[in-house]
Amino acid sequence: MSSQPHRDDAGAKLGMWLFLFTELLLFGGLFLLYSAYLARYPHEFAVAGARMHLVFGTLNTVILISSSLLVAMAVTAIQKGERRTVLLLLGGTILCAAVFLFNKYLEWSAEINRGIYPDSPRLNAGPPGESVFYSLYYLTVGLHGLHVLVGGTLLAIVALRVRQGAIHAGNFVLLENGALYWHLVDLVWIFIFPLYYLIL
Amino acid sequence: MSPAAESQPVSSSFWNDTGRTGIFSWIFSTDHKRIGLLYLYTALTFFLIAVVLGVLMRIELMAPGRTIMGAQTYNALFTVHGVMMLFLFIIPGFPGAFGNLVMPIQIGAQDVAFPRLNLFSWWLYIIGAAIIITSLFTGGGPPDTGWTFYVPFSARTGTNVSLAVFGVFIVGFSSILTGLNFVTTIHRLRADGMTWGRLPLFVWSLYATAWVQILATPILGITLVLVIAERLLGTGLFDPARGGDPLMYQHLFWIYSHPAVYIMILPGMGVISDIIPVFSRKPIFGYKMIAFSSLAIAAAGSLVWGHHMFTSGMSDMAILVFSFLTFVVAIPSAIKVFNWVSTLYRGSISLEAPMLFALSFLLLFSIGGLTGLILGAAATDIHVHDTQFVVGHFHYVIFGGGVFAFFAGMHYWLPKFYGRRYAEKPAIVAWVLLFVGFNITYFTMMVLGMKGMPRRYYDYLPEFTALNLASTVGSWIMVSGLLLMLANLFHGLLRGTPVGNNPWEGATLEWSIPSPPPTENFVVEPVVTHGPYDFKGAGIP
Numbered sequence: 001m002s003s004q005p006h007r008d009d010a011g012a013k014l015g016m017w018l019f020l021f022t023e024l025l026l027f028g029g030l031f032l033l034y035s036a037y038l039a040r041y042p043h044e045f046a047v048a049g050a051r052m053h054l055v056f057g058t059l060n061t062v063i064l065i066s067s068s069l070l071v072a073m074a075v076t077a078i079q080k081g082e083r084r085t086v087l088l089l090l091g092g093t094i095l096c097a098a099v100f101l102f103n104k105y106l107e108w109s110a111e112i113n114r115g116i117y118p119d120s121p122r123l124n125a126g127p128p129g130e131s132v133f134y135s136l137y138y139l140t141v142g143l144h145g146l147h148v149l150v151g152g153t154l155l156a157i158v159a160l161r162v163r164q165g166a167i168h169a170g171n172f173v174l175l176e177n178g179a180l181y182w183h184l185v186d187l188v189w190i191f192i193f194p195l196y197y198l199i200l
Numbered sequence: 201m202s203p204a205a206e207s208q209p210v211s212s213s214f215w216n217d218t219g220r221t222g223i224f225s226w227i228f229s230t231d232h233k234r235i236g237l238l239y240l241y242t243a244l245t246f247f248l249i250a251v252v253l254g255v256l257m258r259i260e261l262m263a264p265g266r267t268i269m270g271a272q273t274y275n276a277l278f279t280v281h282g283v284m285m286l287f288l289f290i291i292p293g294f295p296g297a298f299g300n301l302v303m304p305i306q307i308g309a310q311d312v313a314f315p316r317l318n319l320f321s322w323w324l325y326i327i328g329a330a331i332i333i334t335s336l337f338t339g340g341g342p343p344d345t346g347w348t349f350y351v352p353f354s355a356r357t358g359t360n361v362s363l364a365v366f367g368v369f370i371v372g373f374s375s376i377l378t379g380l381n382f383v384t385t386i387h388r389l390r391a392d393g394m395t396w397g398r399l400p401l402f403v404w405s406l407y408a409t410a411w412v413q414i415l416a417t418p419i420l421g422i423t424l425v426l427v428i429a430e431r432l433l434g435t436g437l438f439d440p441a442r443g444g445d446p447l448m449y450q451h452l453f454w455i456y457s458h459p460a461v462y463i464m465i466l467p468g469m470g471v472i473s474d475i476i477p478v479f480s481r482k483p484i485f486g487y488k489m490i491a492f493s494s495l496a497i498a499a500a501g502s503l504v505w506g507h508h509m510f511t512s513g514m515s516d517m518a519i520l521v522f523s524f525l526t527f528v529v530a531i532p533s534a535i536k537v538f539n540w541v542s543t544l545y546r547g548s549i550s551l552e553a554p555m556l557f558a559l560s561f562l563l564l565f566s567i568g569g570l571t572g573l574i575l576g577a578a579a580t581d582i583h584v585h586d587t588q589f590v591v592g593h594f595h596y597v598i599f600g601g602g603v604f605a606f607f608a609g610m611h612y613w614l615p616k617f618y619g620r621r622y623a624e625k626p627a628i629v630a631w632v633l634l635f636v637g638f639n640i641t642y643f644t645m646m647v648l649g650m651k652g653m654p655r656r657y658y659d660y661l662p663e664f665t666a667l668n669l670a671s672t673v674g675s676w677i678m679v680s681g682l683l684l685m686l687a688n689l690f691h692g693l694l695r696g697t698p699v700g701n702n703p704w705e706g707a708t709l710e711w712s713i714p715s716p717p718p719t720e721n722f723v724v725e726p727v728v729t730h731g732p733y734d735f736k737g738a739g740i741p
Contacts, residue, residue: 010314012387018380022418029452029727033437036448044443066537119434130442135435 005175007104009173016177020184027188030140034195037132043049044129049200050139056107057197060100061189068186069095071155081169083162090159093182096133097152102147135197154178213619213716230315231719233617235322236300242326242731243293250284258641258675259561261668263601264660271576274658276359280336282347283364287371288332290602291460292325294467294629295369295378295413295458298609299406301617303382305717306400308391308726321649327633335363346656348457351438351449355430369424375463379413380609382406391709393728400708400732401490407472408494412459412466416502423449447519450512462501463599465565466494468605469536472558474612474732475612476540478706479555481545483593483733486539493532500529508735510581519578526576533569537562553627554704557608560635564591564600570594589649595642607634617700619716622692625682633681640674707731707738 023167040044115122116134121132160177161167167175221226226234260267264433266292269277297477304312312318336342341359345353350598356363356373386399399407427434428451436442438449477484484490506522508512514522538564549555571593574580584590615621649655653664660668702711709726710717 008313008388014387015314015317015380015384018414019376022376022380022414025415025418026422029419029426032452033448036445037443040445041443118429119436124442128441129441131436132443135429135433136435138433138439139429139435157400164308186510 005191007171009171011061012173012177013134013180020180021141024082024188025186027140027143027191030049030136031191034136034140035134037129041127041129041132044127045133046200048130048133052197053107053110056103057193058065060103061099062125063096063103064186064189067093067100069182070096071182075176075179077161078167078172078175079169083165083168086162086175088161090155090162094152094159097148097155098147101145104141121192138190141196144185144192147185147188152180154181206527208402210406212718213714214714214719217719224562225332228319230311230319231319231345232300232304232311232315235318236297236302238322239293239325240298240539242288242322242329244727246329246561247293249381250281250289253281253284253680254678255675257281258672260658261660263586263669264662264665266508266659269361269658271658272344275346275656276336276342278656279343279346283332283343283344283368285598286347286460286464287368288329290323290598290606291375292371292378294380294464294602294606295375295406295409296322296325298357298402298471298606298613299378299382299409302613302710303403304385304402305713305721306724306732307386307706308394308438308709308722309385309389310720310726313380313383313388317377317381321374322584324370324377328367328372328374331367331370332364333367335360335367348453349424349427350357351427351430351446352440352451354427355438361435362428365424365427372420372424374416376421377411382410383414386410391722391726395728397488398728398731399491400469400470401484401487401493401494402470404491405466405473405494408498409466411462411495412463412502416456416459416463420453420460423452423456439608439617447512447514450509451505454508455502458505459498459502461594461597461673462497464602466497467701468561468602469494469576471605471609471612472540472561472705473536474708475554475558475608476543477733478704479550479558480544480706481550481735482543482547483544483731484533484539484733485542487731487733489535490539494533496532497529497701500525500532504529506646507576507581510578511585523576523578527573530569530576531572537566537569538601552704553622553624553631554608554612556628556631556710557604557611560631561601561604561608564596564604564638566594566600568600571596584649585652586651588645588653588655591636591655592642592649600638600642604634607685607706612692612704613710615703616688616691616710616715618693619698619714620693621699621703622688622696622707625651626688630681630685630688633677633684635681637674637676637678641671641678642674644671644674702740705740707735707740709734712738 070092077085340358343364438444501583504526507526
């Protein structure tokens with residue numbers, strides 16, 4: 001409805017950064033609980049953490065970091081006007097997102113088969129700290145998985161707009177913002193991976 | 201009249217905007233003024249519903265024992281009253297209605313930075329509200345946990361907590377988007393010459409509010425998700441039997457919900473800062489300190505949440521620290537009050553309706569703030585915690601502060617957007633009724649709390665009868681004032697006498713454009729050459 005189109009790329013990016021802050025704080029609540037309960041149950045957290053599937057976690061870390069590289073390359077490519085390359089790189093990023101989620105599915109299936117899920121008889125029978133660890137794990141990783149899904153969808157929309165020619169070398173703030181969001185998804189995982197798989 | 205005003209060519213008002221027709225020209229409009237009015241109408245609707253619930257509670261408390269309802273109904277009423285007043289009226293209402301209506305004009309912008317996101321925020325608010333209302337009539341019935349949704353009760357009660365909490369989550373998302381929209385707008389869209397030192401203080405207060413919305417609301421979001429997970433998945437994170445800790449819920453909840461108090465009160469302080477100089481015919485005293493204290497309140501207010509938990513079993517050290525920080529927040533609040541009073545000093549004060557509401561804000565907010573210190577000091581808090589004293593205190597802050605400022609804003613700014621004004625005399629009568637009724641209703645609550653009457657009980661000991669009856673009669677006086685005020689505004693804004701550009705002779709930018717404003721606000725982009733309260737610079741005698 002606005003009478004004259006108003007374009008402010010710096011403003012759009014400022015808005016995106018503010019939004020990313022809110023996302024960090026959303027996860028921040030879960031990390032806060034993690035630190036409080038780790039201080040209370042160091043032993044139980046260590047036992048439960050040692051039981052995590054390190055292979056899945058490592059694989060997914062490599063996949064996500066690669067995907068972040070691909071989307072960063074797409075931002076460079078759009079500035080050179082290489083539309084085909086941009087589409088390939090975005091396709092690669094979305095593929096990584098899909099593989100990440102597929103891995104997650106395999107990992108969760110394995111965990112559930114072992115009887116490890118919130119409110120499971122096995123966890124309820126075990127020491128209290130372990131059930132807290134796994135509940136936090138499922139919530140944090142689940143919320144992160146949701147963000148992978150949202151980020152992948154967002155990048156698919158961006159790819160569509162690139163194909164239509166709406167995003168081009170002269171106007172690519174939407175791609176930049178999409179990439180920023182994807183880096184956030186990556187960044188959160190970079191904290192989840194050591195906290196749940198490595199340091200315990 | 202300001203010279204800038206005379207140079208603005210005539211243009212059609214935003215009410216005659218062409219394009220979509222009928223209701224769609226409103227609910228799909230991206231014009232900040234139309235979105236602002238949408239927020240105003242919807243927020244006031246929820247306000248009135250919640251007022252009815254509040255009056256019903258007061259009637260129940262008129263006499264000891266069961267008067268008109270049982271315990272379970274009473275539990276549902278105080279829960280829904282709180283949820284609606286806070287999450288559906290004052291938190292979205294102030295930035296949503298007056299922030300949207302006034303802020304872009306005050307900084308000389310055509311609209312907010314993200315107009316479509318702005319509309320999306322309103323829709324999220326409506327969707328969240330619809331979910332909350334649905335939760336009242338489905339499942340196990342309306343939630344009975346109180347607006348704080350404390351575990352373990354909220355994880356176990358059979359009422360429809362999950363759905364209500366999900367609705368609040370959606371409304372929170374709307375609040376976040378409004379906040380980031382406003383921060384971006386204030387950074388990016390100020391007109392030429394609108395430096396940070398020339399921002400009207402209402403804009404400063406919204407800026408501080410917007411940061412609280414951005415930084416605090418996500419914590420509420422994750423906390424509510426955890427309550428839902430607790431109920432639906434049985435995660436046990438707050439269940440002591442499985443290693444969880446209910447105290448963690450209280451921490452997470454108040455990390456948001458204490459700063460949220462400042463979402464409710466900061467815009468009100470901004471309205472007061474704009475009204476007092478205009479009706480004292482004097483530049484504001486201590487502009488920089490008022491602007492700075494808004495940010496200081498937002499920052500310090502984010503570190504005091506633990507004062508809600510003095511009786512919950514925190515460590516003594518934590519109690520000491522939170523108590524100290526709570527007293528720190530009193531400093532910027534007092535800076536504001538002193539500066540407002542100094543602005544009044546030797547001013548040429550005209551006691552019109554907006555000013556009366558602003559002056560009563562000063563008194564009521566001061567009482568609310570000082571009784572807050574009684575609760576912020578651990579030694580006294582232990583005695584009055586969870587009593588009617590707390591209820592009286594926060595109504596003095598949120599109703600006597602925030603909502604009276606909201607009413608002041610309605611009398612001050614709505615003539616600008618309707619092009620017509622209300623009658624002065626009924627407005628003053630309504631103010632007297634509201635002010636007197638308010639004090640009878642809530643001051644008695646504080647006395648009752650001191651005497652030991654707990655909050656959230658539908659029954660009480662016989663010795664509390666007289667004061668409870670007085671409080672209930674006070675609520676009737678207050679509601680009669682409220683109805684008179686709304687009827688007078690409604691009638692005046694539709695049928696009243698037309699107003700010119702600048703009925704109050706204010707110096708901020710919104711008074712330099714026609715009433716009602718044109719769709720694009722400024723036909724010629726404004727260049728700002730004077731401060732917001734520099735009446736001489738604006739050419740006003």
